[in-house]
Amino acid sequence: MNEVILEVQHLEKKFGENIVLKDINFQVRAGEVISIIGSSGSGKSTLLRCLNLLEEPTNGNILYRDHSILDGDFSPTEYRTKIGMVFQQFNLFKNMNALKNCTIGQVKILDRSKGEAEKIALENLEKVGMEPYIDARPHHLSGGQQQRVAIARALSMNPDILLFDEPTSALDPETVGEVLETMRLLAEKGLTMVVVTHEMAFARDVSSRIMFMDEGVIVESGPPEQVINHPEHERTKSFLKRYLTESTVH
Numbered sequence: 366m367n368e369v370i371l372e373v374q375h376l377e378k379k380f381g382e383n384i385v386l387k388d389i390n391f392q393v394r395a396g397e398v399i400s401i402i403g404s405s406g407s408g409k410s411t412l413l414r415c416l417n418l419l420e421e422p423t424n425g426n427i428l429y430r431d432h433s434i435l436d437g438d439f440s441p442t443e444y445r446t447k448i449g450m451v452f453q454q455f456n457l458f459k460n461m462n463a464l465k466n467c468t469i470g471q472v473k474i475l476d477r478s479k480g481e482a483e484k485i486a487l488e489n490l491e492k493v494g495m496e497p498y499i500d501a502r503p504h505h506l507s508g509g510q511q512q513r514v515a516i517a518r519a520l521s522m523n524p525d526i527l528l529f530d531e532p533t534s535a536l537d538p539e540t541v542g543e544v545l546e547t548m549r550l551l552a553e554k555g556l557t558m559v560v561v562t563h564e565m566a567f568a569r570d571v572s573s574r575i576m577f578m579d580e581g582v583i584v585e586s587g588p589p590e591q592v593i594n595h596p597e598h599e600r601t602k603s604f605l606k607r608y609l610t611e612s613t614v615h
């Protein structure tokens with residue numbers, strides 16, 4: 366078994382009196398692709414944001430390579446270079462072209478030289494098929510292209526894990542496929558990924574593990590075959606039934 370990169374222990378998150386995450390426990394091992402699925406409001410994004418320290422957990426612990434990320438061993442900026450994040454809304458710098466978007470963090474945070482940062486950025490833009498657009502600013506790119514630049518930007522920081530928060534939800538239907546295909550290729554190359562998604566076909570075909578969340582709890586977790594085709598829990602069954610009547614998973 367590959368090494369454990371992240372370990373979540375008894376994680377709880379409250380917003381005021383609202384308990385949004387309840388006793389969450391799981392590990393992320395190198396090379397795993399974990400899809401987190403569940404109804405709207407079940408806590409998926411909050412969990413991902415806790416993993417990246419964009420939200421502070423109320424209780425529990427998160428270990429990165431056996432070190433707690435909550436006790437000050439890492440600064441949030443340092444930690445976020447290890448655990449990258451791709452957002453629903455891309456969050457590219459609007460006044461910078463694709464290449465600059467992928468170099469600025471490397472220079473400012475990782476202290477890489479401009480030349481080295483550009484070399485790494487170009488390699489990653491090529492990986493996501495965006496090398497023909499290195500001079501383009503975000504408003505000249507489609508949503509799918511912007512998201513691929515955002516993925517290249519995150520990869521350029523050499524993360525141990527890449528977190529994806531509903532990366533295709535803000536896209537026009539015609540560009541969803543290109544982003545999912547990019548993610549599938551990265552998964553095949555061995556990138557460790559945790560993906561919050563409503564794309565059930567992606568979860569089923571690409572993940573090594575699916576975690577189903579409901580009301581702040583991980584109800585069921587296992588290989589896609591098991592969770593999608595043979596769910597054990599009633600809550601998983603009714604979510605999948607509802608999902609299948611609202612959309613099509615071929």
Ligand SMILES: Nc1ncnc2c1ncn2[C@@H]1O[C@H](COP(=O)(O)OP(=O)(O)OP(=O)(O)O)[C@@H](O)[C@H]1O
Nearest residue numbers: 380383385403404405406407408409410411412531
């Ligand atoms: N910053 C916040 N302040 C207060 N409540 C919040 C905050 N962020 C999330 N919540 C609440 O936490 C709960 C879980 O939200 P979250 O966005 O994590 O769910 P989700 O499963 O990702 O939903 P979706 O699929 O719709 O994105 C919701 O009740 C939401 O209203």
